[in-house]
Every structure is written in structure tokens, then in C-alpha cells.
Amino acid sequence: MKNRVLFLINPISGIGKQKTVEQAVESEIAHDRIEVEIAYTEYAGHARELAQKAIDKFDVVVAVGGDGTVNEVGSALINTTTALAIIPTGSGNGLARYLDIPLKVNRAIQVINHMEIKKIDTLKVNDQVSLNVTGIGFDAHISHKFAKQKNRGPAGYVKLIALEYAKYKASVYRISIDGKTFELPAFMITFANSSQWGNNIHIAPQAKIDDGLIDVCIIKEFPFYDGPSLLISILDQSVDQRRYDVVTKAKDIIIESDNTLLGHLDGEPVELGKKAEIRIHPLSLRVIVPPADFRKNFLDPLMELKELLPPIPNMPHLPKSLRQGNKNNASE
Numbered sequence: 001m002k003n004r005v006l007f008l009i010n011p012i013s014g015i016g017k018q019k020t021v022e023q024a025v026e027s028e029i030a031h032d033r034i035e036v037e038i039a040y041t042e043y044a045g046h047a048r049e050l051a052q053k054a055i056d057k058f059d060v061v062v063a064v065g066g067d068g069t070v071n072e073v074g075s076a077l078i079n080t081t082t083a084l085a086i087i088p089t090g091s092g093n094g095l096a097r098y099l100d101i102p103l104k105v106n107r108a109i110q111v112i113n114h115m116e117i118k119k120i121d122t123l124k125v126n127d128q129v130s131l132n133v134t135g136i137g138f139d140a141h142i143s144h145k146f147a148k149q150k151n152r153g154p155a156g157y158v159k160l161i162a163l164e165y166a167k168y169k170a171s172v173y174r175i176s177i178d179g180k181t182f183e184l185p186a187f188m189i190t191f192a193n194s195s196q197w198g199n200n201i202h203i204a205p206q207a208k209i210d211d212g213l214i215d216v217c218i219i220k221e222f223p224f225y226d227g228p229s230l231l232i233s234i235l236d237q238s239v240d241q242r243r244y245d246v247v248t249k250a251k252d253i254i255i256e257s258d259n260t261l262l263g264h265l266d267g268e269p270v271e272l273g274k275k276a277e278i279r280i281h282p283l284s285l286r287v288i289v290p291p292a293d294f295r296k297n298f299l300d301p302l303m304e305l306k307e308l309l310p311p312i313p314n315m316p317h318l319p320k321s322l323r324q325g326n327k328n329n330a331s332e
């Protein structure tokens, strides 16, 4: 019997790569073994609804989008036999990058053809779900501001971070980590299932997605002038070695504040009330991953780099694979 695979495409994710997906599915999917359906999301939350309805009918639901779409689809599939697959067409693609899923659409579809399944942990944050990284503090503050901003894209993001960093004040939190309680002013607290936020920026370099543990990274209040060294330590994956930080692994964390906790779940802004409980649900989601012998393409590192750069318009002398927004990218 053929595997039944539903593709859910978020038409507004990232910079438009998802427009090539329908055509690439037609040319790349193993039609002899896989039966395909394709649907487009029409509003935020739609992917979750469609994935819930797909549980009894499909073996795999593919999130075509970024971490927000992956979160919606994955949260509907927890503790079911239906697996999540990812075609990363978002802006950060943190979970896909962590799982080594190729950023090129046709190569991500080839991964689905192999049907290799890995079980991963998921996080419950109060009654919501996080698959990748959840946070409270400065990164959540930025995700709330960014969601309201018209000027999106990496440049707008960097400008927003610089402006907000100058004004941001650490808050005091009461934290209980697996029963040990303390209170401290923190700049940012991250609960990591995978190691990275996205774009290969690793906030919890030691995190493992199938170890039954949450990596808790607390960046304590620090002097203003120390911001650049924090940034460098995040970029060079040594944030867990800074003197201002606490990094630990845990299963259950309770965090309280006198004010409403502004958080983000996999990059999406949320309000968590004055108390949030973050719990691990070990190996609760089936995900399609590249098999160990999946052929690494020598162009993959270039694709990673390309995703981080702004679009390069009208430069016909560049190889096709390096031109942003090229409609033919999927078939290269």
C-alpha cells in the first residue's frame, strides 16, 4: 500500500520559496510509493486544524514553511502515528536546520521519499506546545515587537535588536528547576529542545532533541557594555561558558513573575500569564529525517549561506543556485 502524504503550504512564510513546492513535488516525489495531497493555509492556525483532521487519513503531514508552521503541524501530531515532515521555506528554519533537513526544496522532498522516522521530544508550555526553542525575556520581547513591525527581513530584525537592547531592563523571575527554587534578575531565559533559534544561531549548543531533557539557559542581568561579548558568545557557540549564565538540563520548570510573562514559542510571540510551567514530553513526535547515508550535496553549505544573505537581484553571471528568488531553484 502507498504511503499517504499531505503537504500543507504556508504561502506567506519566508521569502517565497514555497511557490516552487507544488511543481517540485510533482517532479521529485516517488509516485510509485507515495500518494500526495497538497493544501494551502489561509490564516494563522489553519495548518494546525488541517493537520488534526489529517491524523487518521495520512501517514505523514509536511509543514512547508518556517518554525511557526512546523509548530502548528507538529503540535497536532504529538502522540499519534502520523509523522511530521518539513520543507523549510521560512526565515529561520531552526528545527529543520537542527535535524539536517536540506534547505533546497527538491532535496527536502527526496528526504521524504526515504520515509526514515526519528522520534523527538516536545515541550509543553502551560497548555501550548514548543518543538524547537521557547523563551522569556529579551528574545521574546523582540519577537513581540517584530510581529508588529512592517519592516521585516534580517535588516529590520538587526535594527530592532540594536534599538531595543539600549532600552531593555532585566526582570526578576522566581524559577523552580526540577524542584530547586531561586529568584534572580535575568535578561533572557531560554528553554531549548533543539540547540538553535534558527539561521544556525545556537543558544544551547549542548541541547539534544531526544534526550528527555530541556536545556535551560539563563542569561543573568549583565553590564550594558557586555552586550557585544554576549552576542559573540552566541555566534561562536560558547554561550554556555559565560560567567553571567546558568545552563542546566531539566524536565520540569516553573517560572513566575509579578508581571505578565511575554514569551515566544518557536519564534511566535505569546503571552503566558504570570506563571508558566515548561515540561518535557520525551519522544512524543515522529519526524521524517534524512537517513544516515543521505548523500550530502557539495552545494548544501552554499545554500545555507544563501539563506542568510539578502536577495541578490539581476546578477545573471552568478550560478543559478546562488540567485535568490529564482523560480527555477526547485528544479535545479
Ligand SMILES: Nc1ncnc2c1ncn2[C@@H]1O[C@H](COP(=O)(O)OP(=O)(O)OP(=O)(O)O)[C@@H](O)[C@H]1O
Residues within 6 Å of the ligand: 010, 011, 012, 013, 014, 015, 041, 042, 043, 044, 045, 046, 065, 066, 067, 068, 069, 070, 072, 089, 090, 091, 092, 093, 094, 198, 266, 267, 268
Ligand atoms: N495563509 C496565512 N495567512 C497569514 N498567516 C499565516 C498563513 N498561514 C500561516 N500563517 C502564519 O504565518 C506565521 C509565520 O509563518 P512561519 O513561522 O512558518 O514563517 P517564517 O516566520 O517566515 O519562518 P521562521 O518561523 O522559520 O522564522 C505563523 O504564525 C503562521 O501561523
